[in-house]
Amino acid sequence: MLTFQAFPLGPLQTNAYVVVDTTRTRAIVIDPGTADPALLRKVAGLQVEAILLTHAHFDHIGGVDELRAKWSCPVYLHPLEKDWLTDPAKNGSARWSDVTAPVKSGPPDHSLEDGQKLQLLGETFEVRHTPGHSPGSVSFVCGDLLFAGDALFRRSVGRTDLPGGHQDTLTKSIRSKLYALPDDTLVLPGHGPATTIGEEKRENPYVPALP
Ligand SMILES: Nc1ccn([C@@H]2O[C@@H]3COP(=O)(O)O[C@H]3[C@H]2O)c(=O)n1
Numbered sequence: 001m002l003t004f005q006a007f008p009l010g011p012l013q014t015n016a017y018v019v020v021d022t023t024r025t026r027a028i029v030i031d032p033g034t035a036d037p038a039l040l041r042k043v044a045g046l047q048v049e050a051i052l053l054t055h056a057h058f059d060h061i062g063g064v065d066e067l068r069a070k071w072s073c074p075v076y077l078h079p080l081e082k083d084w085l086t087d088p089a090k091n092g093s094a095r096w097s098d099v100t101a102p103v104k105s106g107p108p109d110h111s112l113e114d115g116q117k118l119q120l121l122g123e124t125f126e127v128r129h130t131p132g133h134s135p136g137s138v139s140f141v142c143g144d145l146l147f148a149g150d151a152l153f154r155r156s157v158g159r160t161d162l163p164g165g166h167q168d169t170l171t172k173s174i175r176s177k178l179y180a181l182p183d184d185t186l187v188l189p190g191h192g193p194a195t196t197i198g199e200e201k202r203e204n205p206y207v208p209a210l211p
Pocket of ligand 1: 012014048057058059060091092096099150159162188
């Protein structure tokens, strides 16, 4: 069985996830907001196969280059945000100098697209394009795990007032791409605690499931 651990990192306590394979030899990292020592200790001695980005706001990407350099692993990002890693204006770090220094890294190595199936850790990670919080937001489905980025939170959803955000688009993404998953799917969001699809369909005040 895959195992995973959340690391809430940085000024916005953004969840980075380390997912480890059944043999406990390989890992992937989702949304490394910083190259935090605890996260680095977790992957020390493992082969990091990839860094997956749900989107490229600064608080999800600050650890990208350090991890990529240490493990020579590729970085995956949706093409609508391909320029955001290299541009502090686009990734938001230029705007919020009160909470962050400018965040800048090299460009992504690979593009993600809706429906793509990534073979990582001996498992399939399906990409679902879930725009609305940002244009290139994606979620990753692996078995009964959903890495939802900032699309869906426990009893909340991502903000839609930032550049490229759009509320109706987010609502549509959540209903069509995430609520379509089985109720017992464990939702691992970009901020805050885990939840399940069934709970959010019943209890989420921002995007109730349609009857
Ligand atoms: N003090 C701050 C500074 C920045 N932000 C931005 O809001 C975004 C929420 O989604 P995110 O992808 O986690 O990125 C966050 C910041 O861009 C924020 O919400 N609050």
